[in-house]
Amino acid sequence: MSVDLFAGIAVRDYATAVAWYERLLGAGPSFLPNDTEAVWEIAEHRYVFIEVRPENAGHAIHTLFVSDFDSRISEIAARGLRPAKSETYENGVRKATFRDPDGNEIGYGGGPA
Template sequence: MSLDLFAGIPVSDYTVALAWYERLFGTPPVFFPNDTEAVWELAEHRYIYIEHLPARAGNALHTLFVDDLDTRIAGIADRGLKPTQRETYSNGVRKITYHDPDGNEIGLGGGPAPT
């Protein structure tokens, strides 16, 4: 089975959100379907996009699991964003949560911290 994923994030201020997500992901979008959407490819056929939908802004919840959690978190910090929450679950899995200017939640998860 082939699988493409497009996960959407409604935002109230497209320009502000575009700049914030470029800092979060460390790259500009891979394409712009129109003048109210921007799309990033996080992995092959796995996309996340922002869309100017003010009435729906602030309600997205997405968690991305990555192999290189500490490297990604350090890169995001270097680009000026700080997490709003850090959690470690009983099984050692960690989740680092960010909130965009609208309150949309983007979590990054990964295995235990290196020893």
């Protein structure tokens, strides 16, 4: 089975959100479908996009599981972002949760250290 994913995040301010997600994801958008959306390909056929929808901003909760958790979090920190919350679950899985300017939560999860 093939899986493609488009995970949407409603934001209030386009320019502010694009700048923040560039720092979080480490690159500019993969493409810009129109004046109110920006799309990042985070893995083949898997995308995160922002869309200006002020009435819905701040309610997204997404988690990306990565194999390079420590280096990914360090790279994000080098770009000036710090997790709002860091957790280690009983099974050793770790999660770092970031909040964008609207309060949307984007987490990174990874296996035990």
